[in-house]
Amino acid sequence: MKSVTKTCQRETGDACGRPVTVVDTPGLFDTSLSNEEIQQEIMRCIELSAPGPHVFLLVIAVGPFTQEEKETLQLIKMTFGQKAEAYTMVLFTRGDNLDESIEDYIKDGDPHVQQLIYDCGERFHVFNNKQKDRDQVVGLLKKIDKMMWNSNASFYNDKMFQEAERAFRLMQINREKEEEVRQEMEAIKSKYESAIREIQDKLEEEKAKLKVRDLLLIKKDSILLRNLQTRRERDTGDIEQIINQPSLQAPSDRIKNEEEQLSGQWKTAQGATGGESDRDKKKKAKKLG
Numbered sequence: 001m002k003s004v005t006k007t008c009q010r011e012t013g014d015a016c017g018r019p020v021t022v023v024d025t026p027g028l029f030d031t032s033l034s035n036e037e038i039q040q041e042i043m044r045c046i047e048l049s050a051p052g053p054h055v056f057l058l059v060i061a062v063g064p065f066t067q068e069e070k071e072t073l074q075l076i077k078m079t080f081g082q083k084a085e086a087y088t089m090v091l092f093t094r095g096d097n098l099d100e101s102i103e104d105y106i107k108d109g110d111p112h113v114q115q116l117i118y119d120c121g122e123r124f125h126v127f128n129n130k131q132k133d134r135d136q137v138v139g140l141l142k143k144i145d146k147m148m149w150n151s152n153a154s155f156y157n158d159k160m161f162q163e164a165e166r167a168f169r170l171m172q173i174n175r176e177k178e179e180e181v182r183q184e185m186e187a188i189k190s191k192y193e194s195a196i197r198e199i200q201d202k203l204e205e206e207k208a209k210l211k212v213r214d215l216l217l218i219k220k221d222s223i224l225l226r227n228l229q230t231r232r233e234r235d236t237g238d239i240e241q242i243i244n245q246p247s248l249q250a251p252s253d254r255i256k257n258e259e260e261q262l263s264g265q266w267k268t269a270q271g272a273t274g275g276e277s278d279r280d281k282k283k284k285a286k287k288l289g
Contacts, residue, residue: 007041008023008024008025008041008044008045008048009023009024010022010023010024010048010049011023011024015134015137015141016134016137016138016141018141020141021049023045023048023049023053025041025045053087054087054144054148055087055088055089055144055147055148056076056080056084056087056088056089057088057089057090057091058072058073058076058088058089058090058091058116058120059091059093060072060090060091060092060093061092061093061094062092062093062094062095062097062098062105062126063094063097065109065110065112065113069116070112070116072116073085073088073116073119073120076088078167078171083163085119085120085121086121086151087147087151088120088121088123089120089123089124089125089143089144089147090116090117090120090123090124090125091124091125091126091127091140092105092124092125092126092127093126093127093129094127094129095126095127095128095129096128096129096130096131098126102124102126106124121147123143123147125139125140125143127140
């Protein structure tokens with residue numbers, strides 16, 4: 001919510017035959033100003049309305065009640081102190097948008113509006129923006145006079161302002177301390193987050209190194225296994241070749257081979273001499289007979 005007024009402005013005029021001074025302040029929740037800037041400007045309005053304001057008019061337009069408007073009275077009390085509540089009146093604008101009386105609007109409306117009116121001592125007034133006569137201004141002044149009559153003091157005086165100012169300064173100190181603590185916490189958080197990120201980066205780096213090392217070991221083992229298999233196959237072939245050599249055959253096989261060789265040699269020699277004749281065989285038979 002933005003306000004047309006950015007700084008405190010003082011206007012003096014005549015209303016119903018009496019001098020009236022109005023100090024316009026920035027909107028309590030003007031999004032273009034910080035809370036500190038708004039509070040400082042509002043507190044400056046006390047100086048512009050010396051010896052002090054008779055009433056704080058909390059201006060709220062008829063319509064949806066925003067979260068910012070729900071917190072305005074609390075901000076007024078934070079700025080001017082708890083006693084400011086006794087000098088606050090709600091002034092509704094755009095009363096021409098109402099289809100009912102302002103009393104019914106409050107009664108049937110938002111519970112937060114009802115609570116705000118209650119906190120302000122049931123003090124409220126409504127302005128019709130399309131109505132130009134002075135009757136509604138007269139009604140407002142009468143309500144202000146009644147509020148002043150019922151209060152112990154005629155206006156929000158300098159002593160109250162000084163108390164509020166001390167409370168405001170104390171609140172500022174607390175906020176500054178809170179900000180210092182917040183910044184320290186942010187610094188500590190940033191420091192530890194940086195350390196954690198550094199540790200995580202180192203872990204990731206070590207993990208990557210271990211992964212590369214494991215891959216190298218697997219490759220090395222694969223090469224070693226392949227070499228062993230090749231050597232085994234080569235050694236197996238050499239053994240089979242050695243076993244097939246005659247010098248390494250079994251004795252029975254060797255004897256058998258030698259007999260076969262001698263038998264073959266004898267047959268060859270016999271074939272060369274032509275062998276014994278039948279006559280020689282008969283002579284040998286007669287001698288034996």
